Amino acid sequence: FRLRDVIDDDFWDELEEILLTADVGMDTTEYIIEEMKEAVDEHYIEQPSHLYEVMKDKLSEIMEKENSDMIMNEDGLTIILVVGVNGTGKTTSIAKMANRYMQEGKKVIIAAADTFRAAAIEQLEVWTRKLDIEIIKHKEGSDPSAVVYDAVVASLARRADVLIIDTAGRLHSKVNLMNELQKIRKVIKRNCPEGPHETLLVLDATNGQNALVQAKTFQKAIDITGIVLTKLDGTARGGIIIAIVHDLNVPVKFIGVGEGVYDLRPFDARNFLDALFA
């Protein structure tokens, strides 16, 4: 465990270092340390290991949301819109989710609405061929909203259970690209008023403080209902997610732990925190 066996100034310094190194960020780190100092006084905590458990309990409360499960439409189509900045793992996460739903016996359709990036459609097609799922696609360079329209209409007509929409990576600071997402959302709503049932923001666990800006910007633009935190199989801890969940009141639904189709797990706050402090 830790080398410290007493809660002293060195202990608080070490805890600060652990939190900051995990990308928890300065504000959240200060908040956590203040809370823990109070806890030590209130509950006469003497063992660092005891304090770590108290801290994980406290953070679990922040991270565990009642809507951590995916919102599925029990009698009809569930539409899942997947968004995020470039390279975070959207396309791969969609393949993983599609596989999950197929294994649950659901009929899944995927919309290739990244009509911009080189070989984005081909990348998704490799997955849909492997999983034997239907893909709705247009030519590269076509209007993503047109793909989404076709996909929603087709999914309703074919009575699919789940439609997952892949979108192009986009920096949240690019207003025209965020407007494009708003247009996609409108197209969904027009043809399926209760949709999208889930709008998932895919975040890369190796990102630092900018992930919080990403989350806030995407939420403001198209109302995020859940987060997929990817690449947790690396050495980055994704600590910024604590501030994100707290500030946006949005749950983490899945974590990505590798490049394979099974490398997706439902979010477990305690496991996440154990790994963060490991």
Add this chain to the structure above:
Amino acid sequence: SLQERLQGIFQKLKRRGKLSEEDVNLALREIRIALIAADVNIKVVKQFTKKVKEAAIGEEIWHSLTPAQQVIKIVKDELVDLMGSVNQKVNMAETPPTIVMMVGLHGSGKTTSTGKLAMHFRTQGHHPLMVATDIYRPAAIKQLEVLGKQIDIPVFQLGDKTAPVNICRGALKYAQDNLNDIILIDTAGRLHIDEELMDELKEMKAEIRPSEVLLVVDSMIGQDAVTMAKSFNESIGIDGIVLTKLDGDARGGAALSVRAVTGKPIKFVGVGEKLSALELFHPDRMASRILG
């Protein structure tokens, strides 16, 4: 902003007369907060603020009329000093072809940057060849081929069933026959902790002996930048860095961290998704960006 917070501190201090070591540390604390918020690694921040303190004390700025501005100037100068490099060019081979290898974490922008560099070298009158060695990611080879078509630059590939080291061997032969003087090798994204994939990279490097290994780093990366860069440098040795997605609003503290831990220069920055969106690295612009 950092300037405003430092001004606030110096206002208070001036009213109290002489500056103590503790007062100086207050200013340094603000600098530390600003750098950590910018994703500079906390250990790098520690070393850096120490340097700033030495430089500041040596300059006797603490009694000046505009101490906040002077401190900012010292911090900026130290940042530029640390990140700046005399040589921002790719190391060219003594006799062609020059071989450049692109490496880095998943999704950092290696494939796109390979295309950008190919376009950059062709504009300078070279005859580049791009090589597709990512045999893992679905449609990775196709992605590089599409980019090659966009800028009319050849892409060498042997499909996804041939080992990367053999693809490289084939590429060298092809370049010889087709008189390509620059070979850009795109590799698969990998974790620095994946021994097997890091060995693959070592094997490729030993085979083709590139004159330049470029670590492609996403400018949004957080504290992990140091662990990752150190590991790549220790495992395979890197010669330079490409920092991508700087058209975003990440402060990009990784620029400082990666430079500090590897000693290698940032040679290029990616500023967009188009293949023309590649610029040389400007340390003064980066310093201003990091300080926010």
